[in-house]
Amino acid sequence: MSGLESLDKPVPPEKLEELCVAAMLKAGLKKKHAEITARVLVSTDLWGVFTHGTKQLRGLLKNIRDGRLDPKAEPEVVRDVPAAALVDGHFAMPMVSSTRAMNLAIEKARELGTAFVGVTHSGHFGAAGYYANMAAENDMIGLSMCNVEPFMTVPGAKGRVLGTNPIAYAIPAGEEPTVFLDIATSAVAVSKVFAARARGEEVPPTWFVDADGNPSTDPSKIDDGAMLPMAGHKGYGIAVLIEVLSAVLTGSAVMSEVKSWALDLPEPSNQGHAFMVINPSVFMPVEEFKTRVDAMIREIKSAPKALGATRIYLPGEMEWERREKFLKNGIELPSDVVANLKLMAEEWGVEL
Numbered sequence: 001m002s003g004l005e006s007l008d009k010p011v012p013p014e015k016l017e018e019l020c021v022a023a024m025l026k027a028g029l030k031k032k033h034a035e036i037t038a039r040v041l042v043s044t045d046l047w048g049v050f051t052h053g054t055k056q057l058r059g060l061l062k063n064i065r066d067g068r069l070d071p072k073a074e075p076e077v078v079r080d081v082p083a084a085a086l087v088d089g090h091f092a093m094p095m096v097s098s099t100r101a102m103n104l105a106i107e108k109a110r111e112l113g114t115a116f117v118g119v120t121h122s123g124h125f126g127a128a129g130y131y132a133n134m135a136a137e138n139d140m141i142g143l144s145m146c147n148v149e150p151f152m153t154v155p156g157a158k159g160r161v162l163g164t165n166p167i168a169y170a171i172p173a174g175e176e177p178t179v180f181l182d183i184a185t186s187a188v189a190v191s192k193v194f195a196a197r198a199r200g201e202e203v204p205p206t207w208f209v210d211a212d213g214n215p216s217t218d219p220s221k222i223d224d225g226a227m228l229p230m231a232g233h234k235g236y237g238i239a240v241l242i243e244v245l246s247a248v249l250t251g252s253a254v255m256s257e258v259k260s261w262a263l264d265l266p267e268p269s270n271q272g273h274a275f276m277v278i279n280p281s282v283f284m285p286v287e288e289f290k291t292r293v294d295a296m297i298r299e300i301k302s303a304p305k306a307l308g309a310t311r312i313y314l315p316g317e318m319e320w321e322r323r324e325k326f327l328k329n330g331i332e333l334p335s336d337v338v339a340n341l342k343l344m345a346e347e348w349g350v351e352l
């Protein structure tokens with residue numbers, strides 16, 4: 001018995017972290033780096049964002065095996081001015097470079113009121129939400145973003161032009177939960193199309209277009225299709241901003257220069273990331289700010305409900321509720337995540 005069968009039942013988060021750390025140690029990561037990465041991925045699962053949690057570890061470890069990420073690398077601050085910095089990830093595990101950069105932005109914003117830290121020579125950092133929430137845990141507003149290889153079309157174009165560039169913000173509240181939005185700038189993350197294909201389900205026609213540029217509900221057509229931007233030209237416009245802040249500005253690979261982290265390619269993906277922090281205490285005492293955020297949340301939630309609706313959610317609220325439930329009862333991992341973790345455990349010879 002390898003213990004892996006217990007993944008089929010609700011799994012305690014610390015057990016899942018242990019499994020991830022064990023696999024990363026086998027892949028040559030330092031213990032500290034493995035623990036940081038496991039924390040990011042398991043926290044993402046705890047929110048129920050299963051497409052970007054521990055399911056991604058197998059692919060990240062394959063990047064290490066293929067020499068696209070360096071398990072021994074240490075991210076390095078290569079440019080440093082009072083309110084901004086650039087971190088060279090040296091192709092370390094992207095979660096390690098990203099948490100290092102966000103921690104630096106938090107330290108700087110604590111002193112200076114605001115900070116921007118970019119990362120270059122990195123790879124797939126998972127869900128943007130984890131890093132933005134690091135700032136909120138420190139009573140500050142956080143923003144995080146990343147560029148990705150082209151998978152999304154733009155108005156007027158045929159085929160893939162830009163990445164599905166994710167962005168997240170997190171805003172600390174007082175008595176209410178932190179407000180956080182964590183999204184791709186495509187209609188949805190492309191992994192949701194792959195997940196639908198794996199389950200044999202159709203997808204809404206608003207998610208992607210096929211090779212001829214026609215909306216499709218058949219997820220198998222994504223192979224030569226392109227994701228649609230969220231809200232048309234608006235998602236496209238925000239994806240351009242993310243490309244500039246994460247990649248043009250940081251000296252990372254831009255658009256077609258980015259090599260997909262998920263394909264069998266020899267080169268690193270060389271994605272860039274951007275992290276921003278705003279310290280509310282520049283404007284007013286932080287408790288006053290959080291009370292004002294609470295008031296905003298309560299006004300939104302008390303709006304008259306649409307016909308048939310019972311509840312208005314704030315961004316992040318569904319994730320906090322799932323987290324509370326999973327912390328209490330264990331994480332109910334979907335079958336595709338379990339299958340991936342079992343394959344990873346076999347490949348690296350680890351047990352639970």
Ligand SMILES: NC(=O)c1ccc[n+]([C@@H]2O[C@H](COP(=O)([O-])OP(=O)(O)OC[C@H]3O[C@@H](n4cnc5c(N)ncnc54)[C@H](O)[C@@H]3O)[C@@H](O)[C@H]2O)c1
Nearest residue numbers: 126127128148166180181182183184188189313314315316
């Ligand atoms: N690293 C990468 O390459 C990459 C690329 C794209 C996306 N992603 C990640 O994929 C994940 C999923 O992205 P997505 O675009 O499919 O997300 P999504 O469309 O599921 O939106 C999720 C966000 O919307 C909020 N939300 C959902 N319904 C709501 C409602 N009714 N009211 C208020 N808020 C609501 C959630 O709280 C959450 O913040 C994110 O974690 C993102 O960072 C990563």
